[in-house]
Amino acid sequence: MSVYKQPPLDLGSVCQRWKNRRHSWRPASEGGFDPARYRVREMPNELVHQAKAFVRAHHYSGSWPAVRFAYGLIDVAAPPAGRLVGVLTLGIPTQVAVLTSVFDRLVPSANRV
Numbered sequence: 001m002s003v004y005k006q007p008p009l010d011l012g013s014v015c016q017r018w019k020n021r022r023h024s025w026r027p028a029s030e031g032g033f034d035p036a037r038y039r040v041r042e043m044p045n046e047l048v049h050q051a052k053a054f055v056r057a058h059h060y061s062g063s064w065p066a067v068r069f070a071y072g073l074i075d076v077a078a079p080p081a082g083r084l085v086g087v088l089t090l091g092i093p094t095q096v097a098v099l100t101s102v103f104d105r106l107v108p109s110a111n112r113v
Contacts, residue, residue: 018058037077038085043070051087066091 014025015033043051051070056062073086100106
């Protein structure tokens, strides 16, 4: 019986991309990530609909979670005044163990967003 062993992934040579709820890995030589090109902005209430549409279109679940804070990754080099290219959401977990199972020093219901 032969067992296929996958070689380790060199994360310095590839970058992950998401589009239309599917991920792909591309060589970093095709562009990679240039941090000078992007800004992170808190999404004000009047722009949260853009963040919702982006997440529903690109996240693998296709749904918008219970969100307390939303931040957008803006490509400032894209015309006319920047383009939303990523979203970070912070919310209230559905159960206490979401944080404490990963960060065992947190106190349930005391350390939270």
